[in-house]
Amino acid sequence: MTSGTPTRMAAWLESAWLARYLDRQLEGEELAWFEAYLLDKPELVETVEVDDAMRDSFAGEPGIARGGHRLDRVRRHTPIFPRRIAAAATVVAALGMGWFGRSAIGPKPGMEAVIADPTRIVYDTTRGSTGSVAQLSHAASASPYVLIEVAMPPSARNVVLALDGQPDVSLEISPDGFVSFLFPRNAMDRSRRAEISYLDHGVTRRRSIEIASGRTP
Amino acid sequence: MSAGEGTATVDVPGATDLVARIAAGDRRAEHDFIRQYERGVRALVRRHCRPNDPIADDLAQDVLARVLERLRAGAIRDSVALPAYVQATIVHTTSAEYRARRVTEGPAVLDDLPASDNPVERLDSEQLAALLRKVLAQLPVARDREILVRFYLDEQDKDEVCRSLGIDATHFHRVVFRARERFRDLLHRAGLGEP
CATH class of the missing domain: 1.10.1740.10 (RNA polymerase sigma factor, region 2, helix turn helix motif)
Known part of the structure; x- marks a missing residue:
């Protein structure tokens, strides 16, 4: 992929590449290819500009002298991922009873109970901006499920997930402010839209997510 | 042609x-x-x-x-x-x-x-620093601020930051992504570019 970039990647794939780029996880040919790809795409360039500005701001801000925020003690790592997987499992059970059919849900006989590194999509925009693209990781996973996480405002309560043809499902907000659910991979190629509603200071608010494209319209 | x-x-x-x-x-x-x-x-x-x-x-x-x-x-x-x-x-x-x-x-x-017409380039360093302070002020957990300092100031890579602070990539992504989005939002609120 070191030649030109005549076509546009799918939004979710582009988002995944951008995330890796901003995390400085691209090297060599991959780095060169993606930089060439983004050069004439203003929305990607804008994100790079913001990231550049963040870096420059840190470097130029005397109030953030190195070590000023260094922790004397770092708490031991408490994995968030397994906790969220457990919560999501309760949701996938509910999903499996209707829309996708029971056979599509849960480990098949003889299958390992553990689903390692499922594809994960994180919708992490909580300010209601339009067209936000999700973060995607483990895109190449062979897992039959995709873990979807959606950031919620701190004041959100009574979160409910609605999917086409499915009974509404209550979602519990994790301590770090996310709701999550598992989605069958074999349904990803359909244009599925989920709606998450919640109470915010007594007002019911709704967020739609287009699962197939990885966008919040 | x-x-x-x-x-x-x-x-x-x-x-x-x-x-x-x-x-x-x-x-x-x-x-x-x-x-x-x-x-x-x-x-x-x-x-x-x-x-x-x-x-x-x-x-x-x-x-x-x-x-x-x-x-x-x-x-x-x-x-x-x-x-x-x-x-x-x-x-x-x-x-x-x-x-x-x-x-x-x-x-x-x-x-x-x-x-x-780069909106970011229209900001001077003092304005950028002010925006950065706002972003950091919204990170009440010292460890989250430390993640940003290590990543952006020290230019440590993601794995190094995660290893040093005992966090997983999930948390790293969340902190950096939110900080970046907040920074972008502040840039837009400052009238620079379209939200």
Whole structure:
């Protein structure tokens, strides 16, 4: 992929590449290819500009002298991922009873109970901006499920997930402010839209997510 | 379309014939090229430079000038390869700068270009610092601030940050992504660019 970039990647794939780029996880040919790809795409360039500005701001801000925020003690790592997987499992059970059919849900006989590194999509925009693209990781996973996480405002309560043809499902907000659910991979190629509603200071608010494209319209 | 066909009247701004049009002497095509690539070139040059290095603007001009010279000379024939050529020129130009700290001047064609419309570049360092302080103030957990400091100031890579602080990649992504989005939001609220 070191030649030109005549076509546009799918939004979710582009988002995944951008995330890796901003995390400085691209090297060599991959780095060169993606930089060439983004050069004439203003929305990607804008994100790079913001990231550049963040870096420059840190470097130029005397109030953030190195070590000023260094922790004397770092708490031991408490994995968030397994906790969220457990919560999501309760949701996938509910999903499996209707829309996708029971056979599509849960480990098949003889299958390992553990689903390692499922594809994960994180919708992490909580300010209601339009067209936000999700973060995607483990895109190449062979897992039959995709873990979807959606950031919620701190004041959100009574979160409910609605999917086409499915009974509404209550979602519990994790301590770090996310709701999550598992989605069958074999349904990803359909244009599925989920709606998450919640109470915010007594007002019911709704967020739609287009699962197939990885966008919040 | 070949370089010698005289394409000055062709009004197709796409990249497909941009190379041929510039090689044929089409000045409008040169401006199309600049419009299409200038912002990206500036962002990437800045990224390849050290933080706050004022040479970045000059280098971006230099990159555009060099590519334009090659296009005029017909040295780039495959329009599909143009982005890769621009990117390689960015890398070579910034690398050469840091090897020699040598400043070059662009050709006259760049003199009449419109000023950069990069909203970030319209902010001075004090404004950026103020925005950064707002972002940090919204991170009540010291460890989350430390993640940003290590990643952006110390330029540690993600794995190193996660290992040092005993966090997983999930948390790292969440903190960095939210901080970046908040920073973007503040830039927009400051009237710079569309939200």
